[in-house]
Structure formats: C-alpha cells, structure tokens
Amino acid sequence: MGHGARRQPVWVRRFRLGMKFGITSKIAVLAAILVLGTGLIVGLLSHYGLRSELAIERRWVRDQRAVAQPAAMSEQADAAFDARLAAAQRRIVAGTLVFLVAAVALAVFLSSLLVRPLATIAAAARDVADGRASPALPTDRRDEIGSLARSFAAMEDRIRQRSLELESSQQRVQDILESAPDAMITLGRDGRILTANSPARRMFGYSSEELIGNSVDLLIPERFRSQHAQLVSTFFVGAPRARPLGRGLELLGRRRDGTEFPAEISLSPIEAGEGMVTVSAIRDITQRKRQEHELITAREAALHASRVKSEFLAKMSHEIRTPLNAIIGMAELLQRTPLNGQQQKYAHLLQSAGDNLLNVINDILDISRIESGQLELRRTDFLLPDVLGGVIDMMAVSAQGRGLELVLDLPEDVPTHLRGDPERLTQILVNLVGNAIKFTDSGEVVLRVRREPGGPGATTLQFAVRDTGIGIESVDQARIFESFTQVDSSITRTRPGTGLGLSISRQLVNMMSGRLWVDSRKGAGSTFSFTAEFEPAMANDGEAGAAMLPDFTGRRVLVVDDNDSSRAVVSGLLRARGATCAELESGAPVLGILREATGVGTPFDVLLVDEHMPDGDGFHLADRVRGDASLASLHVCLLVADVRGGALERLAEDGGLAHIVKPVKRAELLDAVQALLAAPGAAVAITGASANRSSESLPVLDVLLAEDSIDNQEIVQGYLADLPCRVTVASDGRAAVDLFQRGDFDIVLMDIQMPVLDGYSAIREIREWEAVRGVPPTPIVALTAYALAEEREKSLAAGSHAHVSKPVRRAELIATIQKMTRPVGAGGEGAGADLDPILRRRLPQYLERRRAEVAPLRGALAAGDFATIQTIGHKIKGHAGTYGLDALGDIGRALESAAAASDVASLTQSIAAMDELLRAC
Secondary structure, three states: OHHHHHHOOHHHHHHHHHHHOOHHHHHHHHHHHHHHHHHHHHHHHHHHHHHHHHHHHHHHHHHHHHHHOOHHHHHHHHHHHHHHHHHHHHHHHHHHHHHHHHHHHHHHHHHHHHHHHHHHHHHHHHHHHHOOOOOOOOOOOOOHHHHHHHHHHHHHHHHHHHHHHHHHHHHHHHHHHHHOOOEEEEEOOOOEEEEEOHHHHHHHOOOHHHHOOOEHHHHOOHHHHHHHHHHHHHHOOOOOOOEOOOOOEEEEEEOOOOOEEEEEEEEEEEEEOOEEEEEEEEEEOHHHHHHHHHHHHHHHHHHHHHHHHHHHHHHHHHHHHHHHHHHHHHHHHHHOOOOOHHHHHHHHHHHHHHHHHHHHHHHHHHHHHHHOOOOOOOOEEEEHHHHHHHHHHHHHHHHHHOOOEEEEEOOOOOOOEEEEOHHHHHHHHHHHHHHHHHOOOOOEEEEEEEEOOOOOOOEEEEEEEEEOOOOOOHHHOOHHHOOOOOOOOOOOOOOOOOOOHHHHHHHHHHHOOOOEEEEEOOOOOEEEEEEEEEEEOOOOOOOOOHHHOOOOOOOEEEEEOOOHHHHHHHHHHHHHOOOEEEEEOOOOOHHHHHHHHHHOOOOOOEEEEEOEEOOEEHHHHHHHHHOOHHHOOOEEEEEEOOHHHHHHHHHHHHOOOEEEEOOOOHHHHHHHHHHHHHOOOOOOOOOOHHHHOOOOOOOOEEEEEEOOOHHHHHHHHHHOOOOOEEEEEEOOHHHHHHHHHHOOOOEEEEEOOOOOOOHHHHHHHHHHHHHHHOOOOOOEEEEEOOOOHHHHHHHHHHOOOEEEEOOOOHHHHHHHHHHHHOOOOOOOOOOOOOOOHHHHHHHHHHHHHHHOOHHHHHHHHHHOOHHHHHHHHHHHHHHHHHHOOHHHHHHHHHHHHHHHOOOHHHHHHHHHHHHHHHHHO
16 A cells, blocks of 8 residues: 555645645645636536527528528538537637646646645654654745744754753663662563663672563562562552552562572552553662661560569569568667667667668669669559658658758649659659758758649649758759769768669659759759659549638638748648738747737737747747736647657646647648637647557557568567567468468468468468458458569559568558558547548548448449449549548459459458448448
C-alpha cells in the first residue's frame, strides 16, 4: 500500500493531502470545481441553445422553400444546417474542454499553492515526532499558512526546550541516584530492573548490563523468591503507598558471589510514561543488626548484673540488719535499765551509732534501687495532715534537742484527701527537715505547704522547708543534689551524713512529676522547695470534709509567742475559722492588754501563750493571768515546746492548765480551742498526740513470737517485758504453725526468714487453717530484715496484717501491736476515743452504714460479683482510718485484695470477721 501511494502523481497526492487539511485548502479545491462546473453548464446551455436556434431556423427555411424550391433544394439546405450544427457543437465541445482544462489547472495550482506549505508543516511534524531536525517553515507568509507555520515553529521551540529540560532533569535524577548513599533500583510492574545506581551495583556485585532488564529475583535468595513475588503482587493492589526506610521491610539480599546479608527495603511507587514503576531503596543493615545484637546482649548482661546487685544488696541488707537489730535493740533495752550517767551515755552513743549505720544502709539501698529502675511509687489514699504530723512528730525531738523552733504551716485551702505514695513523701520531707535541723544552730525550721497555682495535675502541691542555718554558697548549690556529695566534704567536717539524701529526694520528686530546687545564701539560711503531683483520694466522699471543722466567728484569741513563724501559723489557722486574733511577741504587755480589752467590753476568749518567752516563763504568765479575778472568763492554753524538759511534770502538778505540744498541728489546735470554748469555767487539759498517749496501754495479750534468732527473741521479749503480754516463742516456721493450731493467741509476730518453714508459707498455712474452721483471722505482723517494698507486698499478700522491718524499734512494735489488737468500741481506748468531736458524733451512723453492707457483700459473693466486693472493700479501707477503726480498715483491705484474686475462701473469712467486728461495736 505504501508503494502504491508513492506511484500516484504528485498532484494527486497533494490533492488528497489538501483534502485532509483545513477549510482553506477545501475552499481552493471547491473554487476549481466551481469553475469547471460553470464551464460545463455554459457549454451545455450553448449547445442546446444553438441547436434549438438552428432547428427553428431550419423549419422556417424549410417552410419558405417548400413553396418555391423543389425537394432537392430542401435536402441541400438540411445538409448545410447539419454542417453548421456540427461545427457549432465542435466549438462548444472545444470550449467546454478548454474550461475543463482551465478548471483542472486552477485546482492543481490552488492546491499546490495551499498544500505545499501544509505539506512542509506536516513533514516538520513527522520529523519532530521522529526526533529529527524539521525543514524550514514558511513563517514569512502573511496568510493563515504563515500564522500556522509560525505557531508550529513556536511549538517546536517549546518542545525542543522542554525536551532539553527533560533531558537535564533526567540527568539530574540520574546524578542524584548515582550519588545517593543507599542503593537505588527502579523496577517495572513486571519486576524487571530498569535502572540501578552505583551503590546498588557495588552492594550486589553486578554491572549495569547484568542488572538492567533482568528480574529482581536475581538479587533475592531463592528460598524467598516466592514470598517476594507475593509481596510485589499485593503491593500493586489498589493504590500503592510508599514505605520509607526505617519503617519498611527487612529482607535478605543475595550478592553475585552468593553471600547473603540483611537489608532494609523501602518502596516508592511512581507513575511514569511506561506505566507504574517502583523506586526501591536498599540499605545493608548488617552492622546495625550486629549492634542490636550487642545491645541486647549488653542489656541482658545489665539486667542480670542489676538482679545480682539487687540480690546482693537485699542479702547484705539482711545480713547487716540482723546483727544491727541486736545492737540497736539491746542498746534500747539497756537504756531502760538502771544505769549511772556514764553508762547511760555509752548506751545512748551505741544506739545513736546503730541508727546512723541503719540510715546509711537505707540510703544506699534506695539509691541503688532508683538507679536500677526497680523503685516504684505506690498509689494509695492518705490524709496529708497525718503525713505532715508524722514528720513533725518524728523530727520534733531532734529540733528541740538543738533548741530550734519547728513550725508546720498548712493552710486550710490545701487539699488533704490525696492519692499517692505517703511513705515516699514522708521520706522526702524527713530528709529535708532533717538536713535543715542538722545545718541550723539557732532559730527555726518551717515546713510550709501551698497549692501550686496552675499546676499541671489534678492536685499539685508545693512543699518548702525553710531554715535559718548556715546557708549554701551559690557555686555549691548545683552539686549538692549529686550522689555522695556534701557541701563540706573535708575530713574535718562536723555534720555527718552519706551525701545521698538529697539525690534520693530529687529522684523521688521526679517520679512524682515534680522538681526540687534550693534558694540559699551563705550565712542567711536555705529554703528547699519541691513540687509533687497527686490525685484526689478515691475514697473521699465528704464524710469527713471541711464542713465539719469548728466555727470561731465572734471569738477573740490572743496569741503570745516570740517566734514570728509559729505565731503567724497559729493565728492564720484560727482566723481561717472566723476568729479575731491579736499577736504579741513578748509576755510583758499581756496583762495590760487583757485588762484593757475587758474594760472596753471586748474581752479575749482564749489566751495561747508559749512556754518559753524571752522575758519570762509561760507558766508564770499563765498563773498571773489565772490569778486575776477580772479575767476569770478567759481560757488559758500553754504551747509546750519540749516535753522532756520537765514541762509535763509541771503541768501534772498544776492539774488545770490546758496545753498543746509544739509543733502545733491544725487538728490539735482547733480541737483544743473548741474544747476550751465548750467547757466554760471547767479545768480542761488538752494535750497533743505525742504528749500523753501511753504506748504501754495494752490489754493482756497472748503473743506468739516466731523467730529463729536468739538475739531477736530476747529483744522482742525485752520490749514486751514490762507490758501485760504473755510471749510464746517458736524457733522455726513449722513449730509456729503447730503452736498456733494448739493455742489461742491474740497476735502473731512472724519472722519471714526461718528454717524448716519460711514465714510466708507459715502465714498461708495459718490462714488456710482458719478458713477451714471459719474462725476470724488472727492479726499477724511480719518481721523481716529485708527492707525492700516487695517484701512488704509479699507478706501482705501471704495474709499478714502489717509489716515491720528490722531493726525492730520498741515504739514501732508496740504501736503496731496496739493498732492490731485495739478493741473497737465507742469509748475508752477503742474507736472514737481520739476523734474530732464532730466525727465522734457521726461514728454511730458510720458503723450502721457499714453493718448494712454485710448482706450485700454476702450476696455479691454468692453471685460471684467480685467487682462489687472490691469496690465496697476499697471504700471501707479508705474511710475506716478516718474514724480510728484500723481493724475494720484492715478487713476492707483484705476484702479488696481477695476480690481482686477471686479468693472465695478469704472473702468468706473476711466477711464473717467484719460481721463479728461490727456486732461488737
């Protein structure tokens, strides 16, 4: 067909080409056809017109000659007419042919005139399409062809420019691929390699010729090729998405020499002219895998070392604490025997040295557990005033021994029902307050709590411990938080310590989502502050809320104290409850002010006076005030700072002077003032918690002591020797279980590390024996030289009610026994004896609500509804301590724990114990 087209005449081809072009060429051809048609029509009209004219003329001549001429003459005339007609026809045909030739010539001329430049443009288009240089175009023409030629030339220039840009871009892309640090391979949809950069060629050991056009299977180990084919097929399903390096696939690559290596693959789909292609980046991760393996190995080694370290520390703690228990215990017992002054001093030094050694052990244990990440904070409900009061009580003796004023500043707007770790909070506060006392020779130490404004948590508090001590140089303030660091680290330093306390405190504060910092100047004292984040207590349902605090509106109180901080705290607490307070820093003007106020009709209701005043004794001032008849309605309360200095003996001799032991706590202050105002004219003695509670006030108890160490047996028996207790000793766990099953004991003191049967197993056997017989659980106190929190949790999980770490202190042991064995009632030493008067009035309603929960507990147990039991147990655990019902709180804790473990036997036992306990109230 192509050969036939080339044999056609040029004018035919141009005509056909012209017919393919636009309206200009078609108009030219139509003009030629019109000329030709016009010539044909004119010729035909001339032919038929001439013929008709000759026919008419012929008839007329014939008619005229018919009369005058003979027939022969007529035939000649016809022949002449025919000759003329034929000549005319020939002339018409010739004219028509001339028109035809002219029309064809015109068509050919016009076609050539129009088609030639179009043919040139068409040839140029073919050349551009084929990538060849195009012929010269008729861009100088002023007609449509010229316009078309110029447009085409401009288009050709743009195409050429775009082609150059594309080639440059492709070259840049190729250069980028070549310079990329990772191997880059482009794959077609069929899995064949389209391009491979030099890193790819070096990685796999192939040349470009060996890679281009071959399947990517060449680079994949044979055993993984089917898996790779499946991955490729699924990759192109739907809309493929890029998989970047670092989050891509990890496969094995195969080099030309057959070696394999781990590789990380990324896939990036790209729509190209030839269809979808995939750019794959390949990274050899052999080194990374080796490092990961080394890290895993190192981590396992570190964990093993940490476990070994923890086991070593726990073992050393146990081994050191065991003889230390004997040293401290015997020293404490020795001090309770008749000794002369020198012997008493030696015994005190012995106990003090044991205490210091114990603190060192505790600090090293804590810092090791923190650094190894094994220390976790507990989350339990607690009352902030109880924690702060415990810290103040604990540190009061040290402060009084150095002649310092210890002040607790807890405003009323600070939330008190919190959820967190009270033990670690206590540890931080004891450390900071202890340091403040240690580095302060005179003046005061103030523990202040404020609500952090705009804190990030539900409850963020700021604690500050301010002292008037030696202060810290600015250059030393950053490093004091480092482990084993003290400001004075010389061998001549006079203040002992390990240098671990602040480091431990800072890390504990960090665990509480807070921060610890110091503001200090040399010689001007220091303020250590920290923030800590807590949650609202889960069990805080408002039963003991702020609404039950007393209202002193209209009451006038005079506070006399030479210490500004103590005076401001006491006055602030009373003003918060509506009282009008006046303050004096000296006792000299007291009588005059009191008499003047009475004379003008605005007498004071209560006088709070400090025991130690710079210008006189508080006792003498109280006596003078009470001896004034004009002040008979005034209630006087003494603020006693040092209960060891004979103050209690003088109060006992006086018999009618109310007092509060410093540091003053909010609950004790409000309780004291309320009691004074509620009992006009009566002699009221109101004392702080640490002033008159006798730890020896125990009932006669049968105590089972399970302890294998003879030294520890003698210490515990010595602690309880002057108390109404009968102690039975078992030297191993099996003997303890046997004695318990044969006897009737009020409490069991169970050492955890014992031969034959360890303490955990012995506690579990005792609990199982009680559950089978349906008897209430006997209080069990676990004793262990392991001081880790895990040991406490393990002993509680085994079934103990409390946990005491060795060395066992007499006061702590007696307080724990008292807590475990105190009878529950409405008076005496039972529940409610030490309660706020408002709580004491609400106690019967509280007990009634708890009795109403026994039946739902049994119903939930029968239905297997452990969630309900756990909720009720948690509520009881949280509320019971508020009312002093510690035994009931322990039952709530047991209910919650047993419900979490779905322990039906323990739940049955605990519900029965709760019912029996509440019936006895």
